[in-house]
Amino acid sequence: MARRSPGLRKRIGLDLFSKLYAAEVAEHELRTLFWECTLRCNLACRHCGSDCRVDPGVADMPLEDFLRVLDEEVTPHVDPRRVLVIFSGGEVLVRDDLERAGAEVARRGYPWGMVTNGLALTPERFRALRDAGLRSVSVSFDGFPEVHNYIRRNPHSYDRALDAIRLIVREEGLAYDVITCVTGAMVPRLEAFRELLLAEGVKHWRLFSIFPVGRAKNDGTLRMSDAQFRDMLEFIRRSRRLGGIEVSYACEGFLGRYETEVRDHFYQCAAGVSVASIRVDGAISGCTSIRANFHQGNIYRDRFWEVWQNRFGPFRDREWARKGECADCEMFRYCLGGGMHLHDDEGNLLYCHYHRL
Ligand code: SF4
Ligand code: SF4
Numbered sequence: 453m454a455r456r457s458p459g460l461r462k463r464i465g466l467d468l469f470s471k472l473y474a475a476e477v478a479e480h481e482l483r484t485l486f487w488e489c490t491l492r493c494n495l496a497c498r499h500c501g502s503d504c505r506v507d508p509g510v511a512d513m514p515l516e517d518f519l520r521v522l523d524e525e526v527t528p529h530v531d532p533r534r535v536l537v538i539f540s541g542g543e544v545l546v547r548d549d550l551e552r553a554g555a556e557v558a559r560r561g562y563p564w565g566m567v568t569n570g571l572a573l574t575p576e577r578f579r580a581l582r583d584a585g586l587r588s589v590s591v592s593f594d595g596f597p598e599v600h601n602y603i604r605r606n607p608h609s610y611d612r613a614l615d616a617i618r619l620i621v622r623e624e625g626l627a628y629d630v631i632t633c634v635t636g637a638m639v640p641r642l643e644a645f646r647e648l649l650l651a652e653g654v655k656h657w658r659l660f661s662i663f664p665v666g667r668a669k670n671d672g673t674l675r676m677s678d679a680q681f682r683d684m685l686e687f688i689r690r691s692r693r694l695g696g697i698e699v700s701y702a703c704e705g706f707l708g709r710y711e712t713e714v715r716d717h718f719y720q721c722a723a724g725v726s727v728a729s730i731r732v733d734g735a736i737s738g739c740t741s742i743r744a745n746f747h748q749g750n751i752y753r754d755r756f757w758e759v760w761q762n763r764f765g766p767f768r769d770r771e772w773a774r775k776g777e778c779a780d781c782e783m784f785r786y787c788l789g790g791g792m793h794l795h796d797d798e799g800n801l802l803y804c805h806y807h808r809l
Contacts, residue, residue: 456708456809457783466711466786469718477725477768482535482760484722485526486729486740487518489553490542494571495604499633499662499674513732515553517751521730522560525756532561536588539564540740542732545572551584558585565589565627570616571609578619588627590658591616595638595645603635603674614652621653629656631702635673639680642687650697659688660702663793663803678808685809688714705794705805706787721791724748724767728760736760738767741793767792777801 458466490512493500526535537557544550544566557564565588566581573591594600597610604610620628630649632638638645649657661681662674676684685707691699692714701707701714703721711718723738724746730736735747736759746766749759766772773789778801781787787806789795794803 456806458709458711458786462709462711466718469720470786473720473725480761480764480768481726482526482530482728483726484536484538484728484739486538486540486727487513488541488729488731488740489513489515489518489539489544489550490547491732492546493541493543493569494546495543495569495606495609497569497604498671499603499635510732512547513730513734515549515556517734518553518730519556521751521756522557522562525751527560529757533563535562537562537564538588539566540729541567543569543571545577551580554581554584554586563587567631568592568616569604569609570613571606573612573616573619575619578616578623582623582626586626589620590629590631591620592633593617593630594633595635596641596648599635599638599641603633617652617654621655629658630654631658631660633660633662633674634676634684635662636676636680637673639676639683639687642684646691646697646699655697657697657699658702659684659699660704661805663704681805681808685710685714703791705790705803706783708783708806708809710809711786719787721788723792724764728764730756738764738792741791743793744795744797746792746795772799773801775799777804777807781806 491510492512539550539553545568547553554564564585566586567590570591570593591613593613594603600610600613601607617630620626634642646657661676661684685701688699688701689710691697700716703719706719707714723742727739728736729738729740730751731747734751736749736751736754736756737747748763770788773795774784778784778789783806790801790804794801796802
């Protein structure tokens, strides 16, 4: 079996990076603020880790509530130009006030972006969102039609997502990436899929692995075997050398010898360090990938900035994660127990990328 642990040179880099990360933790500058503006969705994807449905039984957060937090509890403490506000869901485009939300956020000086499945991104909607200051978009695109439509459970989802991608890649001055949740079925077809993306002019592609929570928990068709996981990382490594399209693996987890070879930087979980989220029910947490209860407060009870400043201890000091599989792991000093989204409500690790290798 190939060595999975990082070599000496990489360990020196990891040690240096750990010091930089510690400085970032101490600084605790808010740089990304997610607003989970809805849990409604126009799809019901098989791999969805969130609770979104056509009718999730949870009302969208009124825009005014989010703006109040921005105005009273964020803007006085930050330079808005340095904080990226990202609208996430559910599917953000089901909100018909998204343009107004974007315009209000932009009027306050914040750059803003969104994560979308692309299904409802018509040219008219895209133009209106750009006019409202949209600066960045991530579009989900999980593979060839049979794979994407199977996962998304909608026969039109592939065509619509591709239409959305075509709009986005042609747009000057817009930051974007295409994001792919890689299933076992896609691993042998990644080279061909990269060719398709290249032909469409895509320059930025981020790959995820599907984490077994939510609807994906009991669906074996979505997972990669350990060998496929390694193959995917090898594919990313090869693609990065080839150029033409910037390919990277998502933050997700520590990868040992693959560190810096499948991403531009060493692994880090920025949740709660420089990333905060306001969930649809007002809960204040780290990043929106976290499904467990790491909520540190709620905008309807607490002052956001006070929570960010004083209650984010579990995000900033991960010693609590040194238990179970992580207790004696020699990589803990670099990994700190993996991404926060990999833990359950009790803080137990659900999944270790490094040990899969
Ligand atoms: S066991 Fe824990 S500390 Fe070790 S690599 Fe896995 S997640 Fe990281
Ligand atoms: S919680 Fe997970 S997805 Fe979020 S920043 Fe950390 S590693 Fe990345």
